[in-house]
Amino acid sequence: MNWSTSVLTSISSDTEPTIVVAFDNAKYIFNVGENTNRAFLQSRYNWKRTKGLFLTQLGTQRAGGLGGLMMTLTDGGISSLDVVGPTGLLHQLASMRMYTYRDTLHIQPIEAPSIPLSSPEPIYKDDNITVYGIPIAPSVPAQGDALGDSPLKQKRKRSPSPHRTSKRASITKTDPSLPTTTLEQISSQLGFSPSSLSGDLAQEWKTSLVKVMFPASKKHETKIAKEKGNERGETRKKGKPTAAIVEEHDLPEPDLEPGTENIDIYKRAKVPDGYHLQLPPFSYPGAGSPDSPPTLAYLVIGPRIRGKFDAKKAGQLGIPNGPIRRRLINGETVKFMVKSKQMEDGVLRDVEVEREVKPEDCVGESETPAVILILDIPSPAYIPSLLSSFSDPFFAKFKSRCPEDKKDHVMRAVFHILGDGVLEDERYVQFMNSFEEDEGPVHHLVASREHCSDPVTFTSAAFNQLRLNQLDESMFPIPQFSLQPRKDMSSIPHLPQSAQIMVTNHSISMRPFKAPSVETPVQDCFHPAIKAEKQVLLPPWTAKKFEAARKSIEAARRRRKRRRSVGSVQSDAESGSESSGSSTVRSRPGRDVGILPLGTGSAMPTKYRNVSSTLISIPNWGNVLLDAGEGTWGQLVRQFGLGNGPKVASSGNDIWQVLRDLKCIFISHIHADHHMGLATLLAKRRLLDPPPRDPLYLVSIRAVHLYLRELSDVQNLGIVDTEGTESGLPGSSVVPIMSEALHWKQFDTYQASGMWQIGGSEPWLDIQRSRRLAHTMCQSLGLDAFQTVDMYHRTRCYGTVLKHTDGWSIAFSGDTLPVNTLVQAGKDATVLIHEATMADDQEDLAKSKAHSTFGQAIATGKRMNAEHTLLTHFSARYPKMPPSSVLAGPDPGEDMTERAGSRSYPRRKRDPVVAVAFDHLNLTIGSMWKVMHYLPAVEQSFHDTVEDGDEMEPV
Numbered sequence: 001m002n003w004s005t006s007v008l009t010s011i012s013s014d015t016e017p018t019i020v021v022a023f024d025n026a027k028y029i030f031n032v033g034e035n036t037n038r039a040f041l042q043s044r045y046n047w048k049r050t051k052g053l054f055l056t057q058l059g060t061q062r063a064g065g066l067g068g069l070m071m072t073l074t075d076g077g078i079s080s081l082d083v084v085g086p087t088g089l090l091h092q093l094a095s096m097r098m099y100t101y102r103d104t105l106h107i108q109p110i111e112a113p114s115i116p117l118s119s120p121e122p123i124y125k126d127d128n129i130t131v132y133g134i135p136i137a138p139s140v141p142a143q144g145d146a147l148g149d150s151p152l153k154q155k156r157k158r159s160p161s162p163h164r165t166s167k168r169a170s171i172t173k174t175d176p177s178l179p180t181t182t183l184e185q186i187s188s189q190l191g192f193s194p195s196s197l198s199g200d201l202a203q204e205w206k207t208s209l210v211k212v213m214f215p216a217s218k219k220h221e222t223k224i225a226k227e228k229g230n231e232r233g234e235t236r237k238k239g240k241p242t243a244a245i246v247e248e249h250d251l252p253e254p255d256l257e258p259g260t261e262n263i264d265i266y267k268r269a270k271v272p273d274g275y276h277l278q279l280p281p282f283s284y285p286g287a288g289s290p291d292s293p294p295t296l297a298y299l300v301i302g303p304r305i306r307g308k309f310d311a312k313k314a315g316q317l318g319i320p321n322g323p324i325r326r327r328l329i330n331g332e333t334v335k336f337m338v339k340s341k342q343m344e345d346g347v348l349r350d351v352e353v354e355r356e357v358k359p360e361d362c363v364g365e366s367e368t369p370a371v372i373l374i375l376d377i378p379s380p381a382y383i384p385s386l387l388s389s390f391s392d393p394f395f396a397k398f399k400s401r402c403p404e405d406k407k408d409h410v411m412r413a414v415f416h417i418l419g420d421g422v423l424e425d426e427r428y429v430q431f432m433n434s435f436e437e438d439e440g441p442v443h444h445l446v447a448s449r450e451h452c453s454d455p456v457t458f459t460s461a462a463f464n465q466l467r468l469n470q471l472d473e474s475m476f477p478i479p480q481f482s483l484q485p486r487k488d489m490s491s492i493p494h495l496p497q498s499a500q501i502m503v504t505n506h507s508i509s510m511r512p513f514k515a516p517s518v519e520t521p522v523q524d525c526f527h528p529a530i531k532a533e534k535q536v537l538l539p540p541w542t543a544k545k546f547e548a549a550r551k552s553i554e555a556a557r558r559r560r561k562r563r564r565s566v567g568s569v570q571s572d573a574e575s576g577s578e579s580s581g582s583s584t585v586r587s588r589p590g591r592d593v594g595i596l597p598l599g600t601g602s603a604m605p606t607k608y609r610n611v612s613s614t615l616i617s618i619p620n621w622g623n624v625l626l627d628a629g630e631g632t633w634g635q636l637v638r639q640f641g642l643g644n645g646p647k648v649a650s651s652g653n654d655i656w657q658v659l660r661d662l663k664c665i666f667i668s669h670i671h672a673d674h675h676m677g678l679a680t681l682l683a684k685r686r687l688l689d690p691p692p693r694d695p696l697y698l699v700s701i702r703a704v705h706l707y708l709r710e711l712s713d714v715q716n717l718g719i720v721d722t723e724g725t726e727s728g729l730p731g732s733s734v735v736p737i738m739s740e741a742l743h744w745k746q747f748d749t750y751q752a753s754g755m756w757q758i759g760g761s762e763p764w765l766d767i768q769r770s771r772r773l774a775h776t777m778c779q780s781l782g783l784d785a786f787q788t789v790d791m792y793h794r795t796r797c798y799g800t801v802l803k804h805t806d807g808w809s810i811a812f813s814g815d816t817l818p819v820n821t822l823v824q825a826g827k828d829a830t831v832l833i834h835e836a837t838m839a840d841d842q843e844d845l846a847k848s849k850a851h852s853t854f855g856q857a858i859a860t861g862k863r864m865n866a867e868h869t870l871l872t873h874f875s876a877r878y879p880k881m882p883p884s885s886v887l888a889g890p891d892p893g894e895d896m897t898e899r900a901g902s903r904s905y906p907r908r909k910r911d912p913v914v915a916v917a918f919d920h921l922n923l924t925i926g927s928m929w930k931v932m933h934y935l936p937a938v939e940q941s942f943h944d945t946v947e948d949g950d951e952m953e954p955v
Helices: 036-042 066-074 088-093 183-187 197-215 215-231 309-316 325-330 380-389 392-399 403-408 424-431 459-468 526-531 540-564 632-640 655-661 678-685 700-710 768-779 820-825 840-846 855-866 930-943
Strands: 003-009 018-023 027-030 049-052 079-083 106-111 130-136 297-299 334-345 347-357 370-376 410-418 441-446 500-501 506-511 595-597 613-618 622-628 662-667 698-701 733-737 784-792 798-804 809-812 830-834 868-872 911-918
Touching: 003 036, 003 868, 049 066, 049 130, 066 088, 079 088, 088 106, 088 197, 088 392, 088 526, 106 197, 106 500, 130 370, 130 380, 183 197, 183 830, 215 613, 215 662, 325 595, 370 380, 370 506, 380 700, 380 768, 392 403, 410 424, 410 506, 459 526, 500 540, 500 733, 526 830, 540 930, 613 632, 622 678, 622 768, 632 655, 632 678, 632 840, 655 662, 655 678, 678 698, 698 768, 700 733, 733 798, 768 784, 798 820, 820 855, 820 911, 830 855, 855 868
Parallel strands: 027 049, 049 079, 079 106, 370 410, 410 441, 441 500, 622 662, 662 698, 698 733, 809 830, 830 868, 868 911
Antiparallel strands: 003 018, 003 506, 018 027, 130 297, 297 370, 334 347, 595 613, 613 622, 784 798, 798 809
């Protein structure tokens, strides 16, 4: 049985370390940070036959891609998955219930003990691996905890459930003063509040939620119980199921009865009472905290490969063919009857006697199991706990020089995931050297931001961006990266000679054993081109398209100049608002406002498009982020660079300055591809020192806010409840604002029923509070108004319209079918950013999924009388370019009548300038007109960089 370990991703600006242990029949993935899904698409590895996911830490750093990967694995045919992690895993899984659901997946969550056990037991075991979990905790509060009496240090006050009475005591199954009460009895009581649960009952509640998220888990348990009952001769009683599950529909929910709160985006006919209320609180045991959580190390022992069966010797021993020999091969001692001649009463007779044979009598010596160790040590404060764990006799033997211990195992590799200051700590260096190397080195692979370089992970997209940089270096900037580490690991004294930096595609064959090697990345053209320090050589036909695009731009500029010279009134939206040397050119409002698409795909990422996110940069005011799909942080870093770090106030425009200037994040709806990168952004923002001047205002629906509040129990995200003290908020805080409170029609109260009801009554939902905070937010951004617009999608979804005091406005659709509400609210918008998921020949499919076609998005811009329309959110059917029909059309500088699908639209004096969005397309409102001129060249560049897997089947 051969097996190996591979590094899918190491530490970089857009990935965290992910390690894959692979057998022929199964894979085990250790850590699922953001972009794990996309990394599989980029790499030569695949996730087929994945059996288990293992997390060394809770929160976003190690589990930011968990929900997306689980849904992708299910869609790829995987029906059962074990998820292993530290104490609190159930809480984090349950917090994802609003946006993670697959009815065919059986999930088995496994929480490791929070304290070391006197007699360690495997936390996971199957035919391939045996895994021990080693809890590692900080010995002292992390330095970041010293926040004085700021609101961020204080425990965020939990809002009471709208149904919870003040007299209800916390209910815990382990409280001896209370009568024995089941969860079913408690949850059936009027006014049940999950937040009242604690102890075993809280765990049971969270387990029940995970089963609703993954109904096959319930079916799996029922099947096992039935099988066990049949074995005992029992029959299962028929009864009403606790939760009936129905198929997911594509259209929004019908209005429900007044007061109904179980609004479920996946159309499950029934979810438990309290499903949409806040989870029971979670707190780390011991020294762990949301600022410095405990971690879990994994000791992974491979299979013991049995020795070769000696058939000749077995024959001599009289071992019969069949099951008895198989049992011997499997390591069992067997007994069987053999004929023998014995003297009885002076006569030699044939008799049967029992013979016992042990495996070692006819089976050669087995191979010693190989072992790997995966460590996650965030800071030097965790080192004492690590050293204490390996002083335990059980774990100490894995470093033992005793010959008897070496027969039981052989340590092959240690994977070190380290925070700043750990690798240079003498205690840690001594620990690394303590592993026995007499019979060959123990290989140490080190992932440390201080000592690892920062190459580009998604080289396919980066290489195409590098080519397009020759077309327009401002509009297509080269991704930020570094091939040199901040510190040289070789300068650290006394490190083991076998220690080396962990890099993407590092691979170790464990059986047969081979030393670590780096597999050649699949078609990495980016880094070789960068190292050559010269422009990428373009094929002749591509160079010709590039030149034609530049000439088209110049021709458009000449036409504008000619029109101005004869006194024609021109829109700078069409003229590009660029100076052509004439002093008569008037500056249009908002021409310098930046629009940066960070993710332009939908549902799931591709090699060339990340999922949804768009950054709006308002000069001299600040930044607004529209949606934040998984991987948004990495996209921002590749755009702006890391600079000198979060603890240095930057005078430039690196990522930390972008975070300081980020004053508003708007999340349109709860679907995972629109918000799974949000928590990482909030966690990174907490690193800023000094903190930002202004707080961050988070505008979204209750489901998003609720998820973040629950996740805050395992990772501090800076969320505060202001409770009427809106003035003087610390800049490090994140302030919730309800989308429903900012509705463009300015309703006095929230809707009381149906899919648009607010869904709760927590104090932070107060409509007037949100409006007061929104007023302060608008002042900080120079906005006249920030309005939300109800969209028509498969779940509650809002678009938004931003109106600035300078006279420009931006309308954003979120996900939606074409709707009149956005046309009315965004009338005469300077820019409409609209989803364009499907091609025009897929209008029925788009309708069934509540999305828009390209033509419908363009038509919305025309009806709105928008000056510009930016198309984004393209289906994975189009991983590189939308269909060529979108590219066809008249010169965007001329009057035109366009067709969208089979529908004609009336002639207007001037139609919107239409632009197609690409990841990292660096736009201003004044430069959007160029995009259509560049599209033929962009399309040709994509055609020239065809790679394996680029042609995707429709999903």
